[in-house]
Amino acid sequence: xxxxxxxxxxxxxxxxxxxxxxxxxxxxxxxxxxxxxxxxxxxxxxxxxxxxxxxxxxxxxxxxxxxxxxxxxxxxxxxxxxxxxxxxxxxxxxxxxxxxxxxxxxxxxxxxxxxxxxxxxxxxxxxxxxxxxxxxx
Amino acid sequence: xxxxxxxxxxxxxxxxxxxxxxxxxxxxxxxxxxxxxxxxxxxxxxxxxxxxxxxxxxxxxxxxxxxxxxxxxxxxxxxxxxxxxxxxxxxxxxxxxxxxxxxxxxxxxxxxxxxxxxxxxxxxxxxxxxxxxxxxxxxxxxxxxxxxxxxxxxxxxxxxxxxxxxxxxxxxxxxxxxxxxxxxxxxxxxxxxxxxxxxxxxxxxxxxxxxxxxxxxxxxxxxxxxxxxxxxxxxxxxxxxxxxxxxxxxxxxxxxxxxxxxxxxxxxxxxxxxxxxxxxxxxxxxxxxxxxxxxxxxxxxxxxxxxxxxxxxxxxxxxxxxxxxxxxxxxxxxxxxxxxxxxxxxxxxxxxxxxxxxxxxxxxxxxxxxxxxxxxxxxxxxx
Numbered sequence: 001x002x003x004x005x006x007x008x009x010x011x012x013x014x015x016x017x018x019x020x021x022x023x024x025x026x027x028x029x030x031x032x033x034x035x036x037x038x039x040x041x042x043x044x045x046x047x048x049x050x051x052x053x054x055x056x057x058x059x060x061x062x063x064x065x066x067x068x069x070x071x072x073x074x075x076x077x078x079x080x081x082x083x084x085x086x087x088x089x090x091x092x093x094x095x096x097x098x099x100x101x102x103x104x105x106x107x108x109x110x111x112x113x114x115x116x117x118x119x120x121x122x123x124x125x126x127x128x129x130x131x132x133x134x135x136x137x
Numbered sequence: 138x139x140x141x142x143x144x145x146x147x148x149x150x151x152x153x154x155x156x157x158x159x160x161x162x163x164x165x166x167x168x169x170x171x172x173x174x175x176x177x178x179x180x181x182x183x184x185x186x187x188x189x190x191x192x193x194x195x196x197x198x199x200x201x202x203x204x205x206x207x208x209x210x211x212x213x214x215x216x217x218x219x220x221x222x223x224x225x226x227x228x229x230x231x232x233x234x235x236x237x238x239x240x241x242x243x244x245x246x247x248x249x250x251x252x253x254x255x256x257x258x259x260x261x262x263x264x265x266x267x268x269x270x271x272x273x274x275x276x277x278x279x280x281x282x283x284x285x286x287x288x289x290x291x292x293x294x295x296x297x298x299x300x301x302x303x304x305x306x307x308x309x310x311x312x313x314x315x316x317x318x319x320x321x322x323x324x325x326x327x328x329x330x331x332x333x334x335x336x337x338x339x340x341x342x343x344x345x346x347x348x349x350x351x352x353x354x355x356x357x358x359x360x361x362x363x364x365x366x367x368x369x370x371x372x373x374x375x376x377x378x379x380x381x382x383x384x385x386x387x388x389x390x391x392x393x394x395x396x397x398x399x400x401x402x403x404x405x406x407x408x409x410x411x412x413x414x415x416x417x418x419x420x421x422x423x424x425x426x427x428x429x430x431x432x433x434x435x436x437x438x439x440x441x442x443x444x445x446x447x448x449x450x451x452x453x454x455x456x457x458x459x460x461x462x463x464x465x466x467x468x469x470x471x472x473x474x475x476x477x478x479x480x481x482x483x484x485x486x487x488x489x490x491x492x493x494x495x496x497x498x499x500x501x502x503x504x505x506x507x508x509x510x511x512x513x514x515x516x517x518x519x520x
Contacts, residue, residue, distance in 0.1 A: 090386070
């Protein structure tokens with residue numbers, strides 16, 4: 001599977017980080033860690049501009065976290081109209097790693113509150129696409 | 138410090154559908170900027186065109202604008218930082234003059250947004266985010282800022298009504314601005330009942346996409362004193378960035394690029410927030426103006442909403458902000474916006490802003506942001 005299957009609409013096909021999608025296929029959301037300086041990155045990056053090395057390893061993201069902020073999108077950009085309304089959000093996982101995604105549609109609007117507990121979960125999308133979302137923990 | 142000046146400023150009317158081409162749009166701004174100067178197009182050493190790509194068909198527009206304004210064969214190039222492109226252009230113009238390379242530089246900003254639909258425009262703005270990791274979730278410009286609004290409301294109990302009051306203020310000034318896209322007053326109720334875009338932002342919390350252009354003529358001190366009656370001096374410049382990705386952000390209650398840029402500009406100009414007589418801030422959304430009050434030090438963190446509540450940012454208040462209608466109501470033709478903000482402050486400092494003049498304005502500030510707080514430019518001007 002290549003990176004073009006990531007998310008509702010992908011704008012990237014070729015990337016050194018394509019294995020991210022393979023991990024999603026195994027139900028795992030991964031971050032990267034520079035083997036040289038130990039910096040963990042999300043979004044993942046395969047290159048370290050500080051060490052000038054491209055020697056990174058994939059590391060598990062702690063999938064329990066909390067909501068930092070969100071917005072319920074009513075007016076969606078072209079390509080996303082069918083999904084609206086949907087909630088985009090930033091969550092914080094494990095040791096302060098921040099991730100941007102959507103909130104699961106099962107979460108009721110009145111339940112959404114910054115600080116609420118979240119579970120980071122891989123989801124399948126129509127058309128053999130794959131992504132991740134925040135579910136209620 | 139008084140060695141680089143703004144000698145001319147202009148903008149086109151901001152329109153919904155201008156019915157004219159980009160070169161003609163740019164002429165309108167250039168004409169106003171050059172009027173009254175003892176200077177012709179032959180005296181301009183370089184032109185910097187500022188525009189965000191993919192709204193109109195023309196590629197590499199700098200060459201075209203240079204030819205149309207008969208600035209060829211002088212140096213011409215494009216500068217882009219989306220919504221803050223023309224103040225980034227100004228920063229480059231300042232360096233070109235300060236280095237001694239040029240004496241007079243024209244900074245021309247434009248955007249023709251009406252050639253594509255509103256949804257297509259939202260799609261392009263979405264691709265102004267990190268296209269690999271975040272655009273696939275359907276982020277847009279309003280929803281990006283809406284996450285800041287939600288965070289500000291959660292932390293400081295800022296209300297939707299307080300956000301709406303920013304719109305009401307700016308509309309009241311757009312009503313007096315003949316170049317505004319929406320020159321009409323708006324009531325609190327109209328804002329509160331407008332359709333939801335991305336919670337908590339409603340249609341009237343969002344700026345107006347527009348066709349428009351702006352032009353700033355920048356000159357060295359010797360030229361400025363010779364050709365201009367009231368040169369306005371660039372006293373301070375600041376520019377900073379924050380991550381493209383929302384996951385890289387450490388805070389959602391302020392724009393760190395704006396705070397960093399403001400600190401640089403205040404230091405360079407050797408002034409404090411309370412010394413500013415009039416300001417133009419990047420109110421692409423109502424929340425953006427509240428964040429700007431705090432990021433620029435006009436209010437303490439969390440107290441921005443009180444400033445609008447107390448009407449302190451009206452023309453006769455403690456710190457008048459966006460008394461030309463702002464992006465919300467004057468309009469936001471991306472590449473032209475920073476230049477239009479500069480025009481307003483220059484007119485204020487010259488005492489020419491008859492429609493909403495701040496009394497005895499001597500020091501003015503422009504705050505121009507690109508993307509959802511990705512690029513921040515702050516400029517301090519002095520009469």
